[in-house]
Amino acid sequence: MRSIGIVMETPEERKARLAQALRVNLRRRKAQAREQADGTVPPATPPESTD
Template sequence: MRIVMAETNDEKKARLAQALRDNLRRRKAQSREAQNPETGQEGTAPPPPVADEKN
């Protein structure tokens, strides 16, 4: 018996594309915070997560 994957390639591509867009928005926001000293928030953004290459 063959197990059918619950997620098609198109669904996976769409999910990964959305994750990339979300990550880009988050990184841009962190960059703006770090470059905007009048907000008093400089340096308070957490570093971006490090991707684990061992999958």
């Protein structure tokens, strides 16, 4: 049987990873907002629900 090798991260590592992900997401969203304001990219439409 093979071991998967999952390593648990410390709370500090998790906090740093999430903070970095938030910064990246914010930069991407700001860039998208700038593009939409310039009119170069149409606003994204949410996927249609299949409910």
